[in-house]
Every structure is written in structure tokens, then in C-alpha cells.
Amino acid sequence: xxxxxxxxxxxxxxxxxxxxxxxxxxxxxxxxxxxxxxxxxxxxxxxxxxxxxxxxxxxxxxxxxxxxxxxxxxxxxxxxxxxxxxxxxxxxxxxxxxxxxxxxxxxxxxxxxxxxxxxxxxxxxxxxxxxxxxxxxxxxxxxxxxxxxxxxxxxxxxxxxxxxxxxxxxxxxxxxxxxxxxxxxxxxxxxxxxxxxxxxxxxxxxxxxxxxxxxxxxxxxxxxxxxxxxxxxxxxxxxxxxxxxxxxxxxxxxxxxxxxxxxxxxxxxxx
Amino acid sequence: xxxxxxxxxxxxxxxxxxxxxxxxxxxxxxxxxxxxxxxxxxxxxxxxxxxxxxxxxxxxxxxxxxxxxxxxxxxxxxxxxxxxxxxxxxxxxxxxxxxxxxxxxxxxxxxxxxxxxxxxxxxxxxxxxxxxxxxxxxxxxxxxxxxxxxxxxxxxxxxxxxxxxxxxxxxxxxxxxxxxxxxxxxxxxxxxxxxxxxxxxxxxxxxxxxxxxxxxxxxxxxxxxxxxxxxxxxxxxxxxxxx
Numbered sequence: 001x002x003x004x005x006x007x008x009x010x011x012x013x014x015x016x017x018x019x020x021x022x023x024x025x026x027x028x029x030x031x032x033x034x035x036x037x038x039x040x041x042x043x044x045x046x047x048x049x050x051x052x053x054x055x056x057x058x059x060x061x062x063x064x065x066x067x068x069x070x071x072x073x074x075x076x077x078x079x080x081x082x083x084x085x086x087x088x089x090x091x092x093x094x095x096x097x098x099x100x101x102x103x104x105x106x107x108x109x110x111x112x113x114x115x116x117x118x119x120x121x122x123x124x125x126x127x128x129x130x131x132x133x134x135x136x137x138x139x140x141x142x143x144x145x146x147x148x149x150x151x152x153x154x155x156x157x158x159x160x161x162x163x164x165x166x167x168x169x170x171x172x173x174x175x176x177x178x179x180x181x182x183x184x185x186x187x188x189x190x191x192x193x194x195x196x197x198x199x200x201x202x203x204x205x206x207x208x209x210x211x212x213x214x215x216x217x218x219x220x221x222x223x224x225x226x227x228x229x230x231x232x233x234x235x236x237x238x239x240x241x242x243x244x245x246x247x248x249x250x251x252x253x254x255x256x257x258x259x260x261x262x263x264x265x266x267x268x269x270x271x
Numbered sequence: 272x273x274x275x276x277x278x279x280x281x282x283x284x285x286x287x288x289x290x291x292x293x294x295x296x297x298x299x300x301x302x303x304x305x306x307x308x309x310x311x312x313x314x315x316x317x318x319x320x321x322x323x324x325x326x327x328x329x330x331x332x333x334x335x336x337x338x339x340x341x342x343x344x345x346x347x348x349x350x351x352x353x354x355x356x357x358x359x360x361x362x363x364x365x366x367x368x369x370x371x372x373x374x375x376x377x378x379x380x381x382x383x384x385x386x387x388x389x390x391x392x393x394x395x396x397x398x399x400x401x402x403x404x405x406x407x408x409x410x411x412x413x414x415x416x417x418x419x420x421x422x423x424x425x426x427x428x429x430x431x432x433x434x435x436x437x438x439x440x441x442x443x444x445x446x447x448x449x450x451x452x453x454x455x456x457x458x459x460x461x462x463x464x465x466x467x468x469x470x471x472x473x474x475x476x477x478x479x480x481x482x483x484x485x486x487x488x489x490x491x492x493x494x495x496x497x498x499x500x501x502x503x504x505x506x507x508x509x510x511x512x513x514x
Contacts, residue, residue, distance in 0.1 A: 163354035166319045169345035170352045171425055172376025181375065185362040 044240025052218040053226035061202040064141035080157035106211025136213035141202035149198035156190020196256045281322035288485040298475040303482035309465035318345035351422030351430040359406040366402040372425040430462040
């Protein structure tokens with residue numbers, strides 16, 4: 001009897017459950033797309049809140065992504081490669097923001113950077129006011145999104161065979177050169193996945209931003225916050241903004257799926 | 272003749288390696304059960320393990336001496352290393368794997384020159400046809416040749432081979448064993464091979480160090496080990512069934 005047959009009652013049940021979940025994941029998106037007319041879409045795209053919010057979302061999420069990759073890559077490599085017992089504690093600390101509600105993170109950021117916060121007096125001395133500025137948006141995005149990057153990057157680095165690194169060193173590379181010439185290219189697909197996850201998370205960030213950066217058009221009002229504002233006055237407008245975010249996310253996911261294929265063909269020329 | 276000797280005491284987790292080995296240009300084989308310290312010793316020579324107490328002299332160079340605080344960086348040792356499973360660079364094709372050692376460090380060469388040298392060493396090893404292949408599709412025997420080419424390209428003064436035939440099927444193993452012993456003879460410099468198979472020792476005409484639990488329990492040529500094996504493992508290793 002084939003294995004497929006052996007499990008057929010289970011797979012029927014599993015299939016039904018899967019379809020139910022698939023429906024839950026996709027039907028709302030279809031509903032979203034169906035609930036708005038062409039005129040409303042055009043009007044939404046011309047709305048004065050739209051372009052500033054989209055541009056702010058793209059700018060801040062790219063800024064937070066760059067900082068996440070620049071600061072997170074060395075940290076992930078350390079977690080993956082160090083023999084120190086501290087790595088376990090650090091790995092746990094890095095994952096904390098994933099399980100903490102964004103609103104809580106927003107309050108925590110206020111208690112850190114706010115005027116009454118932990119660093120408040122120091123920041124005031126050097127003339128820096130961070131809460132309710134664009135920088136605050138970026139900081140909130142880094143806090144919520146970098147754990148996703150660091151996790152993916154750490155996993156990817158862990159998969160690099162340590163012997164590969166030893167060989168690269170014996171062939172004449174310094175440890176830094178071995179990292180850039182061997183470890184990084186081998187782990188690149190994993191890093192790209194992590195960066196995309198982090199970018200998507202930053203793009204969708206709402207709670208921490210609202211509390212720590214506010215909702216000021218042109219300054220701290222990113223797309224999710226613009227949707228929130230639009231919902232109070234005009235549901236159609238909120239739907240149009242939402243569809244734009246869905247399209248951006250879908251485009252991101254598609255690029256992500258295509259990337260391994262592209263890198264494979266450019267890195268490994270066929271004979 | 273180039274002589275080498277290495278005394279090392281190093282701990283990796285709870286494992287303690289405490290051995291003294293020496294040799295000249297002829298091949299040396301390290302035998303021993305899994306976990307006896309063969310790989311740890313090779314990694315120490317390559318520079319990947321920091322010892323508590325050690326001296327390692329290769330020809331006229333003292334690469335490690337904890338007494339005088341000397342420890343040559345890995346990239347300056349000129350030691351070729353073939354790890355178990357070969358660890359080819361999966362993001363590079365065959366040619367660039369072989370040319371890697373000429374693209375980094377003080378001996379860095381221009382692109383055309385290093386590709387030339389890599390080509391010529393691949394030709395020597397009978398695998399010019401593989402140059403532009405990705406390493407992912409290579410057979411075990413091919414991977415082994417590429418790993419050897421990659422190590423030889425820097426003209427190392429010592430070659431370390433960690434169970435170079437273990438990943439191959441029985442038929443390939445016989446061919447590759449002959450090939451390897453031929454190449455090591457041509458290499459003419461010291462080489463150390465960790466192995467699980469007495470036929471490798473015979474093919475290379477190597478002298479043997481038998482390790483157990485991080486210590487040398489017997490050293491000598493094959494006949495010595497056959498005559499008076501120091502442990503049940505050695506008796507089985509050199510026994511008629513293995514040969």
C-alpha cells in the first residue's frame with residue numbers, strides 16, 4: 001500500500017483544515033479589494049494624506065532597515081559563532097520584542113527617550129528631542145523589526161560549516177576577509193529573507209509608532225497610521241490606503257521568492 | 272628533508288588533547304576511534320584551536336610556542352587543510368574555489384594570473400573539464416580533487432587531510448586512494464592524514480600514530496602495529512579483516 005493511501009483519511013481532514021485557514025487568510029483581502037469602486041480608488045490616491053504617508057513609510061522603513069542590517073549583522077554573527085555562554089542570554093533579549101505587544105514597546109520607548117524618561121535629561125542637555133519626530137518613527141520600527149532580521153541572520157550564519165571558515169583562513173584570509181568573502185555570500189539568501197521580513201514588519205508598524213512618535217501628517221504619519229486616521233472619517237479612503245499596503249507587501253514577497261533564483265543563476269554559472 | 276614536530280595540550284569543552292607527534296617529508300597517518308582527537312589535532316595545526324600549552328615547528332619556522340608567546344596567524348601558516356566533507360565554497364564555481372587562495376592575503380595575484388594557475392593545477396589533477404561547473408553538482412571524488420587543488424594552489428608546506436576518503440563509496444575510494452597517494456608523493460612535503468582505513472596507510476606508506484582519548488597510545492610503522500598492537504582498536508585496525 002502506498003504511503004499516500006495509508007494517510008488518506010488524515011490528509012482529507014488536514015486538507016479541510018488547511019482550506020479553512022487559507023480562506024481566513026485570503027477572503028479578507030478579496031473583500032478589501034471588492035469593497036471599493038474605481039472612482040473611490042482614484043480619489044483616495046489623490047487624497048492629500050496619501051503621498052506624504054506613503055513616502056514617509058518608504059523613507060522610514062528603508063532607514064530602519066539599513067540600520068537594522070548594519071547593526072544586526074555583526075550581532076547575529078557573534079550570537080552564531082561565539083562560544084560564550086552570554087550568547088544565549090543575548091539571543092533571548094533580542095527575541096523579546098517579538099513577544100512584547102507593540103503598544104508596550106511604545107510606552108517603553110517613551111520611558112527611555114521621553115523628557116521624563118531614563119535618557120531624557122541627557123538628551124535634553126545635548127539638545128535632542130526624539131519623541132514625536134521622524135527619528136522616533138525609525139527607532140520604533142527598528143525595535144519591532146530588527147529581531148526578525150537578527151533571528152534569520154543568526155540561523156543562516158549557524159548553517160555555515162565551521163570547516164569552511166577554517167579553510168578560508170588557511171588559504172590566506174584574515175578573519176574579516178573570510179567573513180566577507182565566504183561567510184557572507186554563503187549566508188546571503190538567509191540574510192535577504194531576514195531583511196525582507198524586517199522590512200515588511202517595519203512597513204506595517206503601528207502601535208509603537210502611535211505611542212512614541214504620534215500621528216502627525218508628513219512627519220510621523222506612516223501608512224498604517226494614515227489608515228487609522230482615514231477610518232475615523234472615510235472608510236473608503238482607509239480601504240484604498242490598505243490596498244496600497246497590501247500591494248506593497250505582495251510585491252515584497254514576490255521579490256523575496258524570486259531572489260534565491262536570481263542569486264543562484266548569477267553566482268553559479270552553468271557549464 | 273623538512274621536519275616538523277608538534278606537542279600540544281589543549282582542551283575543547285571537556286575533551287583534552289595531549290599529544291606529541293613528529294615527522295618529515297613522508298606521510299604520517301593518524302588513526303583512532305571517533306572522538307580520539309584526530310580532527311582536534313589537525314585543527315590545532317591549522318591554527319583553529321588555541322592550546323593551553325604547545326610547541327609546533329614546521330621546517331625552520333616556529334609556528335606556535337606558548338613558552339615564547341608565539342602563535343602564527345592561520346592565514347600565515349601556509350598549511351593546506353582538507354576537512355572531512357571537503358567544505359568547498361558553495362557560492363563559487365570550481366575554478367574560483369581553486370583560485371581562492373591566490374585572491375587573498377599577501378600572495379594575492381591578479382585575476383588573470385590566478386585563473387591561469389588554478390587552470391593549470393586543475394589540469395594537473397585531471398579535472399580541467401570541471402572548471403566552470405558549480406560545486407553543488409560534483410561527485411564525491413570530484414569534490415575531493417577540487418579540495419586538494421584548492422589546498423595545493425598556495426603551495427603549502429604541510430598538508431592536512433581529515434579522513435579524505437570517508438565520504439566516498441567503496442569503488443570510488445579505491446581509485447581516489449591511488450590518486451591521492453600518487454599526488455602526495457609528487458607533493459614531496461610533509462602531510463598528515465587522519466584515517467579510519469588501514470588501506471590508506473598501506474597506499475601512502477605512512478608512519479602511524481594511534482590516538483585514543485586525546486593521547487598517543489602507539490607510534491610506529493605498520494609492521495610494529497601488526498606485531499604488537501597496543502589496544503583492541505589497533506589490533507582490529509591492522510587486522511587481516513581490514514587488510
